[in-house]
Amino acid sequence: MRVRFAPSPTGIPHVGNIRTALFNWLFARHHGGSFILRIEDTDVARKVKGALEAILDSLRWLGLDWDEGPEVGGEYAPYFQSQRLEIYQGVVRRLVEQGDAYLCYCSPERLEEMRREQMRRKQPPGYDRRCRELSEREKAELEAKGITPVVRFKTPLSGAVKFNDLIRGDVVFDCATIDDFVLLKSDGYPTYHLANVVDDHRMKISHVLRADEWLSSTPRHILLYDALGYEPPEFAHLPMILGNDRAKLSKRHGATSVMDYQKQGYLPQAMVNFLALLGWSLDDRTELMSREELIKNFSIERIGKTGAIFSQEKLGWMNGVYLRQLSIEELVEHAMPFLERGLPKSVKRPISGDYVCQIMPLIQERMRTLAEGAELASFFFVERLDYEPALLLERGLTRERALKALETAKERLESCPFEASSLEGVLRPLAAELGLKTGEFFGLLRVATTGHTAAPPLFETMAVLGRERCLKRIEAALERLMDRA
RNA sequence: GCCCCCAUCGUCUAGAGGCCUAGGACACCAGCCUUUCAAGCUGGAAACAGCGAUUCGAAUUCGCUUGGGGGCACCA
Secondary structure (H helix, E strand, C coil), X not given: CEEEECCCCXXXXXXXXXXXXXXXXXXXXXXCCEEEECEXXXXXXXXXXXXXXXXXXXXXXXXXXXXXXXXXXXXXXXXXXXXXXXXXXXXXXXXXXXXXXXXXXXXXXXXXXXXXXXXXXXXXXXXXCCCCCCCHHHHHHHHHCCCCCEEEECCCCXXXXXXXXXXXXXXXXXXXXXXXXXXXXXXXXXXXXXXXXXHHHHCCCCEEEEEHHXXXXXXXXXXXXXXXXXXXXXXXXXXXXXXXXXXXXXXXXXXXXXXXXHHHCCCHHHHHHHHHCCCECCCCCCXXXXXXXXXXXCCHHHXXXXXXXXXXXXXXXXXXHHHHHCCHHHHHHXXXXXXXXXCCCCCCCCCCHHHHHHHHHHHHHHCCCHHHHHHHHHHHHCCCCCCCHHHHHCCCCCHHHHHHHHHXXXXXXXXXXCCHHHHHHHHHHHHXXXXXXXXXXXXXXXXXXXXXXXXXXXXXXXXXXXXXXXXXXXXXXXXXXXXXX
């Protein structure tokens, strides 16, 4: 079994592209086959700088290692189509000699005009085959004008192309609906159709797993395989991943680039698990699966047919699950870069690993992404808390009672051991002593020490913050309340 | 316009004629837990697009309709 992921470096890979890569990879690993990475860089004009690296980085981040391709080489190198031009040109020459392809001298302007006219007449757009049967004289004349021709495939005028898709079943296309598509562009580069077929054959690809959008070009490919005398591979067209509007995923759907998810602090194992479930399922209940379990269970038979909307919500939930499964050491390791990057500039670097080790248990179950973790942890680090003084009186406390409570708390905390259970032992009775409900008193202390009304458990938090920080913050809270008068 | 594909809760899906008064998950709502927020637990609301046909019996088979998507470049 040999499968490939064949992206074109014309942009940053989005989750749809990578889901295709993942399915190919899972299929290869499940069957002990090979996963080949081939770069289809045949569009010089649309080539984007940095796209290749983004593709490689995305695959590496998710752990989708390739057996042949860029950086690792392989028996069928090169794996960049731009380095295989002579191969395609040779094949095209043969096709022309066989009479299965022909040179076309039509100008882009004429083609454009033709298409416009067809659209206007509500006819299906397509090449009108003007150059299909040119005489030698006509060819010579056009040649003399210095026009560089393209090469088109001579599609049969009648008949049908039938093939079996592993996911869709039998699919039939009428040849009459397929025009004479271009094989070789005037710049000497092949089109996708040609290069793809030639390379899949030469690289001995056994199964083509690609997005559904390719289904309607498959008959062209079958026609090419036939003309070249190649045995076509098995095809499996994967359901597409859609945006919230159910349209094909594209740039305007927001953060769809895989690397964006890495930047936001999603874990690769969560991403892999989530993506695997978009269009594939194991059974009626299993959702959380490790990479090994996915490999073990993956099968084309269980790939669905309907497009799937990419749900940020569920990915977030799943990422939270994976985050909670990490040991504190692993979590700290993953979180450190996000803290370095996400904490306010005013916080001194480097950030203390020991301190972070104490903090992480308190926010682990509260974050869905690592970037969110940096926000949740921010108050542990900043020098001065920034919050509305009114938050201190959130629970309906009067200023006087709040002042009294904070002052008393401050006194008691001067001497109390700074450990969660001791703090509770001191503060809980103090609430009663002050005649406050625990919720009122703890809420007040929470805002004073963290600047938030929602935060990790108070006593653990105070213990981690330490006596010095807590006392300073309580003093600052007292000042705020005074200023308010 | 033409060709192709698809159609179960808001979303991801299970379901391959009776096991379905349609199961799970996310999100949502309620309750519990609780010093807040989470997490956790319990419960709830929520779907077979429509119409015909086949059959003793249809979410599952067939047809039509409707809806959605994709393709129709010297882009992939």
